[in-house]
Amino acid sequence: MKFILSSELGKLSKWLRILNYDTYYFKGRDRALALKALQDGRIILTKKKDVFKEPDIKIVVLNQEKLLEQIRELKNLLDLTIDIDNLFLRCTRCNAETVVVDKKNVKGKVPLYVYQKQKEFYRCSLCGKIFWPGTHRDLAGDYLSKIENDNC
Ligand SMILES: [Zn+2]
Incomplete structure (x- = not known):
């Protein structure tokens, strides 16, 4: 499971990396975001309610404001694995291993x-x-x- 996050989710992107999920933090326009998601097979995470719909891309619109609640929301929606023994295997700054x-x-x-x-x-x-x-x-x-x- 790989993710691409829109610009309002900077904190969450860092934490997904701490959890060892391949996470791309994207600051560009929606169309470029969609293209990148498609190219890499990433799930889009966003807080934008009016986000575009694209049949080939999985998009998750998060409702929660607080980081911990967002992680909990993702865990429920996508069965996110939280393995406390395997944290920090990915760079929080650039996503590389x-x-x-x-x-x-x-x-x-x-x-x-x-x-x-x-x-x-x-x-x-x-x-x-x-x-x-x-x-x-x-x-x-x-x-x-x-x-x-x-x-x-
Ligand atoms: Zn790095």
């Missing part, structure tokens, strides 16, 4: 306190951004478990 890097290779490239405290590091295969899930993973886990724990 991340690779594990040896701790010694990030010395000097991350703040010293991070280097000293964290064991796991990942690097984006495209933009080179370095990630260390650490506390982010705990926070994300807490956040997402709110969705997991109530099956409404």
Whole structure:
């Protein structure tokens, strides 16, 4: 399941990447958005009520305003998988997959306190951004478990 999100869903696009969904965040016009969705076989997520209809493209119009509610909405509509053990495998900035890097290779490239405290590091295969899930993973886990724990 791959997504393309219209411009008002920037926060959600970041979180879908954290959840390891291939997510394209699109800021252009609707026609170009539709074309990209068609080319890549992506599901369009939008909040625009007046969005175009296109028989070959799956479009999901989200009703919720808050991020957590939007994720919950998607989980119900599309059976989104939330795997708290597999977060941060995709770059939140550019959507490319991340690779594990040896701790010694990030010395000097991350703040010293991070280097000293964290064991796991990942690097984006495209933009080179370095990630260390650490506390982010705990926070994300807490956040997402709110969705997991109530099956409404
Ligand atoms: Zn990147």
